Amino acid sequence: xxxxxxxxxxxxxxxxxxxxxxxxxxxxxxxxxxxxxxxxxxxxxxxxxxxxxxxxxxxxxxxxxxxxxxxxxxxxxxxxxxxxxxxxxxxxxxxxxxxxxxxx
Amino acid sequence: xxxxxxxxxxxxxxxxxxxxxxxxxxxxxxxxxxxxxxxxxxxxxxxxxxxxxxxxxxxxxxxxxxxxxxxxxxxxxxxxxxxxxxxxxxxxxxxxxxxxxxxxxxxxxxxxxxxxxxxxxxxxxxxxxxxxxxxxxxxxxxxxxxxxxxxxxxxxxxxxxxxxxxxxxxxxxxxxxxxxxxxxxxxxxxxxxxxxxxxxxxxxxxxxxxxxxxxxxxxxxxxxxxxxxxxxxxxxxxxxxxxxxxxxxxxxxxxxxxxxxxxxxxxxxxxxxxxxxxxxxxxxxxxxxxxxxxxxxxxxxxxxxxxxxxxxxxxxxxxxxxxxxxxxxxxxxxxxxxxxxxxxxxxxxxxxxxxxxxxxxxxxxxxxxxxxxxxxxxxxxxxxxxxxxxxxxxxxxxxxxxxxxxxxxxxxxxxxxx
Numbered sequence: 001x002x003x004x005x006x007x008x009x010x011x012x013x014x015x016x017x018x019x020x021x022x023x024x025x026x027x028x029x030x031x032x033x034x035x036x037x038x039x040x041x042x043x044x045x046x047x048x049x050x051x052x053x054x055x056x057x058x059x060x061x062x063x064x065x066x067x068x069x070x071x072x073x074x075x076x077x078x079x080x081x082x083x084x085x086x087x088x089x090x091x092x093x094x095x096x097x098x099x100x101x102x103x104x
Numbered sequence: 105x106x107x108x109x110x111x112x113x114x115x116x117x118x119x120x121x122x123x124x125x126x127x128x129x130x131x132x133x134x135x136x137x138x139x140x141x142x143x144x145x146x147x148x149x150x151x152x153x154x155x156x157x158x159x160x161x162x163x164x165x166x167x168x169x170x171x172x173x174x175x176x177x178x179x180x181x182x183x184x185x186x187x188x189x190x191x192x193x194x195x196x197x198x199x200x201x202x203x204x205x206x207x208x209x210x211x212x213x214x215x216x217x218x219x220x221x222x223x224x225x226x227x228x229x230x231x232x233x234x235x236x237x238x239x240x241x242x243x244x245x246x247x248x249x250x251x252x253x254x255x256x257x258x259x260x261x262x263x264x265x266x267x268x269x270x271x272x273x274x275x276x277x278x279x280x281x282x283x284x285x286x287x288x289x290x291x292x293x294x295x296x297x298x299x300x301x302x303x304x305x306x307x308x309x310x311x312x313x314x315x316x317x318x319x320x321x322x323x324x325x326x327x328x329x330x331x332x333x334x335x336x337x338x339x340x341x342x343x344x345x346x347x348x349x350x351x352x353x354x355x356x357x358x359x360x361x362x363x364x365x366x367x368x369x370x371x372x373x374x375x376x377x378x379x380x381x382x383x384x385x386x387x388x389x390x391x392x393x394x395x396x397x398x399x400x401x402x403x404x405x406x407x408x409x410x411x412x413x414x415x416x417x418x419x420x421x422x423x424x425x426x427x428x429x430x431x432x433x434x435x436x437x438x439x440x441x442x443x444x445x446x447x448x449x450x451x452x453x454x455x456x457x458x459x460x461x462x463x464x465x466x467x468x469x470x471x472x473x474x475x476x477x478x479x480x481x482x483x484x485x486x487x488x489x490x491x492x493x494x495x496x497x498x499x500x501x502x503x504x505x506x507x508x509x510x511x512x513x514x515x516x517x518x519x520x521x522x
Contacts (some may be wrong), residue, residue, distance in 0.1 A: 005123060033384065061399075065326065070370040072519075077330070078342045 006032040018025050018092065018099045027098030034094045037083075045094075048074055052095040062092040062100040106133050108418070109192060109202035111182060111361075113139035113167045115147075115495065117208035123415040125172045128422070134177035136200065138192070143165055143519075145236055146490055147264070148404065148483075151271055151440065152411035153239035155248055155279045156444030162234065167295065170495045171386060182209075185365040187386045204418060207367075207374055209359035211394040211399040211402060213238075217355035218259050219328035227309060229335060230350045233272060234264065246279070251288025252348030254280075257437065258295045259327055260355045264394055264402040266302055267449070269293070269353050270310060271440040276351075277317045294322040294337060294345050303456040305518055306449055309455030309473055313441060330480050356402070357468040358395055358435040373397040378453070379416045379429035388421070390414055398452065408454075408494055409434045409505035415497075436462065438483035446479035448472055452507040458518045463502035465511025471511065 003010050007028055012020045016043040019033075020089055034041045041049075051072035055063045056084060065088060068074045083094075092100050108124065110117045121137050128135065149163035150167050162398035171177045181195040213234045215221040221230065231245060232238035256273045263269075275295050280286040282492045293300070293314060299307040300314055300321060328340040330350070337345045358372030367374050367385065374382040376396040383389035392414050402407050413431045416458055420427050433453030438447045448470045449457035461468040493500060 064261075067370045075339055076326075085341065 001069065008048075014099070016099050019096040020098070022062060022096050029096065030094050033096070037090055037094070039090070039094070042082075045091075046076065048072075048079065048082060048087075048091050049095045052091060052097060056095075056097050062088065062097050063094075064100070105131075106203045106422075107146045107201060108133055108135045108204045108206070109200055110135070110137040110206045111139075111185070111192065111393070112208035112210055113137050113177070114144070114208060114210050115172065116210070116395070116411065117206070118144070118167070118170045118495045119214070119408065119411040119497050120206055120208060120392060120414065122170075122172050122195050122495070123411055124418060126226040126497070127415055127419055130174050133422075134176070135172060135174070138178045138180060138182060138194070138200070139167060139341070140179065140181040140195075142179060143236075144170060144495075146487060147234075148490070149487060150236065151235050151268055151275070153236075154233055154242040154272075155275055156243060158487075160236075160240075165168075165491065166303075168378060172496075182359075182361040184361055184365065185367060185389075187365070187367070187389060190388065199397045202388075204390070204421065205386075206414070206418075207362070207383070207389060207391045207395050208393050208446070209362060209395045210236055210357040211358050211371075211373070212287060213354040214357040215352075215354040217357070217506070218327055218330060220332055221259075221354060223330060223332035224425060225330065225332045225335065230332075230347065230352060231351065232352055232354055234268075234353060234356075240488050242351065243470065248283065249280075249289075249349065251285050253290050253292070255292045255294055255345055255347040255350045256339065257293075257327070257345075257350060257352040257497075259297060259353060261302070262402055263356045265437065266401055267437055269295075269351075270300060272316075272351060273308050273314070273319050274317065274442045275440055277319060290320070292320040292322055292345060293326045294327075294328050294376045296324065298323050303449075303451065305515070306457040306473060309447075309511055310439070313475070333442070356394075362395070366372050369397055371397075377429075378433070379431050380417055380427040381431060382417070382421075382427060390418065390421075398433070401435040401437065403435055403437055404490070404494070406433075406435045411497065412505040430505070432505075432507055433506055438479060438486070440480065440483060441475050444475055444480050446476045446483050447475055450507060450512075454520055455507065455509065455514065456511075456518050456520060458512050458513035462511075463509060467511075 011024045084089040108343045143164050144167040146163045149158045152158035183193040183195050185192050193199050228239050231242040280289050300310040301307040327342050329338050362368040362372045374391045376391040378398045392410050394402040417427045436450040438446050450462050451457040460472040
């Protein structure tokens with residue numbers, strides 16, 4: 001585990017740059033994490049991030065594409081335009097949650 | 105008389121009927137099992153059908169043959185479950201009350217979930233081998249194969265038996281080589297995962313084998329649609345993979361009756377306690393096998409290990425005792441790799457597949473995460489074990505529901521946080 005500074009806040013991250021302590025996350029941290037991925041957060045992004053946050057607190061895992069679609073009401077096409085190249089991984093990183101694993 | 109009702113007479117439901125009829129006194133507990141289809145399929149056998157290794161007689165027997173006496177067998181489609189009234193409504197209009205309900209409704213392929221999958225190419229150039237009809241149709245298609253682009257594809261996780269598509273690719277490589285068609289065939293393996301398999305150490309071993317066999321791997325491919333005119337898979341980020349023959353694993357979904365009952369998640373899988381197998385929503389509903397949302401593999405071996413734990417927990421529940429949190433996610437699966445060889449994986453929630461011996465630590469006779477002829481014999485013998493021991497709930501020596509770490513070579517990174 002390593003630490004890094006983002007906008008004056010210290011966050012713990014794993015080898016792939018995913019946050020390991022969600023208590024250190026806030027909306028400014030999210031914006032800074034997004035910037036590292038060349039993403040400027042808009043309302044569309046926040047809709048995705050808020051759904052991940054709500055769903056993770058409920059289920060304990062980062063939702064997959066189908067869940068975002070069916071439960072979160074976010075079309076898959078939108079996910080790809082908001083978080084290009086691997087939307088779930090990128091969105092999970094910005095949302096301050098662990099790297100999604102397809103666990104089965 | 106109290107009533108225990110089992111929905112689904114596949115691998116899980118049949119095992120539960122057999123186990124519970126032995127455990128529950130017949131003068132106190134009536135047991136009924138409901139299924140809409142008359143045929144029991146040995147699903148691991150579908151893999152071998154396209155290559156003509158197994159045929160119909162190997163993989164089909166009547167469901168009723170495996171249901172014990174003193175269990176009522178009802179062939180009907182389920183309309184829906186009404187958990188608040190403890191009853192199940194059938195399509196026929198009949199209804200059944202229950203004291204305890206077991207959901208063993210499994211998952212099915214849902215090719216309609218991918219745009220264009222059921223288009224003009226379906227069963228002409230696009231096949232699945234997860235259904236009897238699909239495996240048979242693919243067998244006929246392979247007989248006419250003269251070479252070209254063969255694409256093995258997974259639409260979406262989770263799927264039943266996540267190693268089966270890999271096995272298909274390995275067996276196709278062997279089959280094509282024997283027929284002198286391998287150098288005329290380009291084989292690709294297209295997956296939404298970031299590697300060949302879901303577990304890192306095994307994924308590395310399998311990726312190496314794919315490379316050795318000249319099978320091209322395309323990872324992180326999330327299919328959006330199938331273009332039937334140009335015979336291409338197209339991903340959400342507009343990547344394309346062309347095919348002459350596409351062997352796909354469609355999205356796997358829980359039974360529509362689960363959705364109609366409001367009991368499922370986005371894939372109609374039932375939220376289930378991962379250690380006790382009790383439904384998270386209703387205390388008198390238990391869930392087993394592919395129908396659960398557990399983070400374990402969807403496989404017959406998992407259902408088998410679950411059935412031991414669940415039979416105990418049903419007895420605890422009936423007696424008003426606390427449930428035991430015994431299920432550890434234990435799975436084992438053979439991986440056919442062609443040329444009469446196979447791998448064997450043994451793992452659970454906490455430990456990914458590693459090298460070692462199974463079922464007897466240090467002795468075997470099977471080798472974990474290594475390619476051997478003995479493992480292949482095990483896979484082929486498993487058909488007999490399935491029909492004659494497993495479905496009937498006959499105990500298998502050395503094969504317990506608790507995964508053993510003995511005799512395994514375990515690097516620290518193989519242990520996952522629970």
